[in-house]
Amino acid sequence: MSLPEKAFPVSWDQFHRDARALAWRLAGANKGQWKAIVCITRGGLVPAAIISRELGIRVIETVCVASYHDYTSQGQLQVLKEITPALLVDDGAGVLIIDDLTDTGKTAGIVRAMMPKAHFATVYAKPKGRPLVDTFVTEVSQDTWIYFPWDMGFTYQKPIADDHAG
Ligand SMILES: O=P(O)(O)OC[C@H]1O[C@H](OP(=O)(O)OP(=O)(O)O)[C@H](O)[C@@H]1O
Numbered sequence: 001m002s003l004p005e006k007a008f009p010v011s012w013d014q015f016h017r018d019a020r021a022l023a024w025r026l027a028g029a030n031k032g033q034w035k036a037i038v039c040i041t042r043g044g045l046v047p048a049a050i051i052s053r054e055l056g057i058r059v060i061e062t063v064c065v066a067s068y069h070d071y072t073s074q075g076q077l078q079v080l081k082e083i084t085p086a087l088l089v090d091d092g093a094g095v096l097i098i099d100d101l102t103d104t105g106k107t108a109g110i111v112r113a114m115m116p117k118a119h120f121a122t123v124y125a126k127p128k129g130r131p132l133v134d135t136f137v138t139e140v141s142q143d144t145w146i147y148f149p150w151d152m153g154f155t156y157q158k159p160i161a162d163d164h165a166g
């Protein structure tokens, strides 16, 4: 297992602020009028909850995709549950697709193909995935791993000087 060079840990508070910032941007797009949210599980569940609250969207659908089976290594992408046909009309126009991040862009590419006219939004984006999303909040470099608060717990931190002792 190879770990990306840099770490970008995100606290619950920071994630809430960043997801709210995404909601502000989305309120300005499509006049804030969305038919429904399609949330890409599982990572999209938390931002979808925050955005649905901020924008008053009550219809929430899931598309269930899994690709990172072993922590940081990506495997075969599996679609475990498809989008309800009711939302696929008119290629998904007026629908908001939400995920926590786009990395290589593979997940975004697969879901975009299901709804080419939907608006795709993520909280974070890495350069390879960035061209596939319409709206995001923060870009992080490709060699960075984003640590989400739901994947973390409190642990002891070594003093910075311990790694710089000469
Ligand atoms: O741009 P990509 O390289 O495709 O990676 C991005 C996807 O990877 C993660 O999901 P994951 O498959 O790990 O499942 P999870 O959301 O259930 O954690 C993340 O939540 C995105 O959906």
Ligand code: HPA
Pocket: 068, 101, 103, 144, 145, 146, 147, 148
């Ligand atoms: O940087 C990441 N962090 C968490 N999950 C991910 N899935 C793909 N890339 C990432």
Ligand SMILES: [Mg+2]
Pocket: 040, 041, 042, 043, 044, 065, 099
């Ligand atoms: Mg995911």
